[in-house]
Amino acid sequence: MKNMTFEPLRWQEDPVRITVFHDTEYLQAYFQVSAPRDIEWICKGRPVEELPRILTILSPPHHLASAMALDRLFEVEPPPLAVNMREALLQAHVFRHHLRKLYFLLSSWQNPFLDYKTRESRGEQHMVPSHILDKIMHHVSLSQETAAILGGRCDHPLSAVAGGVSRFLKEDHYHRLSEIAESCLKFGMRLGKFLRDEIFGDGKALDGFQNLQIEPMASLALAEKDDNVVLRDPVEKEMDRFSPDMIFEKIGLHKELWTHEPFAYVKGQSKDEIKNIFNSQFFFVGPLARLNSGEELGSPLAEEERQRLIEALGPFPHFGVVAAYWSLLVELLQAAEKMTELYAEEKLTGPDIRTIPSEMGREGYGALESPQGLIYHHYQTDERGIVEDIEVLDTATENNALHCLLTQKAVEVSMAQGKTREEMKNLIEMSLLPF
Amino acid sequence: MGTNPVPNKKLAIFTATGCRACENAILDIHYQVSSLARCADIAFWPYMLGSEVRDLEKQESIDVCFFAGAIRTSSDREAALKLREKSRIMVACGACAAFGGMPGLVNISQWSVVSGQSQRTMDNKQQTNEEEKPELPPLESRVLGLPQIVKVDYLVPGCPPTQNFLWAAIQSLVCNGQSPARLSFAASRLPEAIAQAITSGILPPKGSIFAGEKAVCASCSRVKEEKRFETYKRPYQAYEELGRCLLEQGLVCQGITTQEGCGGLCTAMGQPCRGCFGKAEAIFDPGAKMVSAISSTFDSNDAQEIAALVDDIVDLVGTFYRYTLPTQCALFSTPSKD
Structure with a gap:
């Protein structure tokens, strides 16, 4: 039996290795996360109030989920100003995250770091004009600026604390925030037109991906109305609705020795072996999973874009790569609209930024919809507030099965079409990117 | 436009075990990131270009390598050794590479008892009897910083590094001699000894830290x-x-x-x-x-x-x-x- 290895992959946050075993009758691809994240070992023994600053190494929204868990642990209610500032920070990260992924997509056909002269001499195709890539990076940097204003830093923010946020905004921040939000919204609309005209849809740049999709799979997302976790089966029907603190009663984790990332699955009858877990027990999270609810969006431009997606690709649910890229655009517009709404002075001013806890608690949890999907934190401490137990459900774990199935699919398609090693790697990377 | 008198430098950017915030910090030098091409050829950047470590064999040498992330697995160690071998200047970028970072806190926990490599490898071998499964790179016995594995020329600390110092390091190590205006911008943010060196057109003393x-x-x-x-x-x-x-x-x-x-x-x-x-x-x-x-x-x-x-x-x-x-x-x- 031959084997092929691809390591590392473009745009993956975790260190990833793809191993493919194959002969004439057998083809099995493995999506391996090749280093542990050790979150449990880093966090145990730390004072619980430090966790928002530590867990942010997973991704910036984990900082906010951790602060929400502290609110519950200390039994404090953050004042409205702090709630708005946290939400404003989250939306900045949604915008940034989705825009970066679209930048990666658009720059994937060429080396974005080659100067014009070298590109010309190599005869590279200009699928996407450089000025568009530059504009995208400019708006990525603008959203990073808002995230830094609201969070103190863009990556590894530090403003959210137990019971609120750590600092008021400054006078000149208000003007800058609304200026950036307006620019992001305008740019989002222009980018949407470009993506529809040149990239999405039949006969466009993503044409090779039209049939690349996984078998229908359940999805997990937070309901906007009541903050409960909703599990939907592959045909959009609601299977279960429960409070976030019951997540680990409903969702199990399975470990395999060939990857450091566990697999999350819906607990059911046959959970002993991963090969016995049918697709119905796997689920996925993220932008496409959220849109798979089929519910109308509150933001008009995003809803308009969602309707265009439905018109082009059919009604939800979708499980394809093109729909996943398109859902990034829908949510990007939604984030920009929410930013314009939230980045108003009256929303970000108030008498208090923080409710001071009166005593130490022992247990807390927090859940939120991060750009990549639902995340959940649960902490238990001793009487001095030192972390004794911690459970974190991250999107890398929730989407692990999806990543494996997509990788297998991309490898099968590449083999069937006789693609080169390089083309196969490219197909795997671009299939995994939007999820 | 005249011909460029200084050949472009070859640049490598790599993250071992870390969170990508250092690489994001490099992308965060705003739209300047695309203008890096004027003074550098990015020869190796797995996160953005998909470069594989074995691609390094094809490179005769790398001028400057920005290495982020801590050393956690044997793959991290191999990449560090290979990049050191190929690179004229090795920069530890970010707290994980420079000092071991937050992953280093694992060294005071009991992780090795539970998820240590010997147990993992043994179980893995038992499984291969029934169906072939891929291996994982063995874990190091403890988390290390880059200077504990290879000789490091410069440090850019921070978690993640601040834009000013990262930009100053790139300007002074990668783009030196390209633009006096940019050099003076970089120099204004650096300690005097480093600033004097780069404005005189020489490299800062080895071991310099791009910080205050x-x-x-x-x-x-x-x-x-x-x-x-x-x-x-x-x-x-x-x-x-x-x-x-x-x-x-x-x-x-x-x-x-x-x-x-x-x-x-x-x-x-x-x-x-x-x-x-x-x-x-x-x-x-x-x-x-x-x-x-x-x-x-x-x-x-x-x-x-x-x-x-x-x-x-x-x-x-x-x-x-x-x-x-x-x-x-x-x-x-x-x-x-x-």
Whole structure:
């Protein structure tokens, strides 16, 4: 039996290795996360109030989920100003995250770091004009600026604390925030037109991906109305609705020795072996999973874009790569609209930024919809507030099965079409990117 | 446009075990990132270009390598050795590469008992009898910083590194001689010795740290009143978010032992410093210095009162060595390869 290895992959946050075993009758691809994240070992023994600053190494929204868990642990209610500032920070990260992924997509056909002269001499195709890539990076940097204003830093923010946020905004921040939000919204609309005209849809740049999709799979997302976790089966029907603190009663984790990332699955009858877990027990999270609810969006431009997606690709649910890229655009517009709404002075001013806890608690949890999907934190401490137990459900774990199935699919398609090693790697990377 | 008198430098950017924030910080040099092409050929960047470590064999040499992330697996070690072998200048970028970072806190836990490599490899072999499964790279026995594996020429600390210093490092190491205006911009943000070197067209002395010269307190905007440490507070408790020095209010803030360069970013946000720039130059061990600084300013001469105060202080190791346990804790660290 031959084997092929691809390591590392473009745009993956975790260190990833793809191993493919194959002969004439057998083809099995493995999506391996090749280093542990050790979150449990880093966090145990730390004072619980430090966790928002530590867990942010997973991704910036984990900082906010951790602060929400502290609110519950200390039994404090953050004042409205702090709630708005946290939400404003989250939306900045949604915008940034989705825009970066679209930048990666658009720059994937060429080396974005080659100067014009070298590109010309190599005869590279200009699928996407450089000025568009530059504009995208400019708006990525603008959203990073808002995230830094609201969070103190863009990556590894530090403003959210137990019971609120750590600092008021400054006078000149208000003007800058609304200026950036307006620019992001305008740019989002222009980018949407470009993506529809040149990239999405039949006969466009993503044409090779039209049939690349996984078998229908359940999805997990937070309901906007009541903050409960909703599990939907592959045909959009609601299977279960429960409070976030019951997540680990409903969702199990399975470990395999060939990857450091566990697999999350819906607990059911046959959970002993991963090969016995049918697709119905796997689920996925993220932008496409959220849109798979089929519910109308509150933001008009995003809803308009969602309707265009439905018109082009059919009604939800979708499980394809093109729909996943398109859902990034829908949510990007939604984030920009929410930013314009939230980045108003009256929303970000108030008498208090923080409710001071009166005593130490022992247990807390927090859940939120991060750009990549639902995340959940649960902490238990001793009487001095030192972390004794911690459970974190991250999107890398929730989407692990999806990543494996997509990788297998991309490898099968590449083999069937006789693609080169390089083309196969490219197909795997671009299939995994939007999820 | 005239011909470029200086050939473009070959640049490598790599993250071992880390969170990508350092690479994001490089992308975060705004739209300038695409103009990097004017002075550098990015020859190796797995995250953005998909370069594989074996591609390095095809490279004759790399001029400057920005290495981020801690050494956690044998793959990390191999990549570090290979990149060192190929690179003329090796830069440890970010707290994980420079000092071991937050992943280094694993070294004081019991992880090896539970998820150690011997157990993992053994189980893996047993499984291969039934169906072939891929292997994982073995884990190192403990998390290390890059200087403990290979000789490192420069450090750009921070978690993640600040835009100013990262940009200054790129300008002075990668784009030197390209644009006087940019060089003077970079120089204005650097300590005098490094600034003088790069404006004279030479490389900064090996071992230079792209950070400030003093401790964080020097650039912290908070008001210091030389008060004594009379009470111990934790950040969830009530304190003044703005104004007074956090340490003087009783919070453990490591500004006094940490290398300056962030501009007092965390303290300006009302949060105590946790030392992501590593220890200031004159300090031997940041934790020992913090213990000495706090204990010498206790506002009491009564042994019982002092004992009660000390009893309240929690997680000294995890706080004082949050980012530096593998390399800067005298009791835990091993020497660097210099």
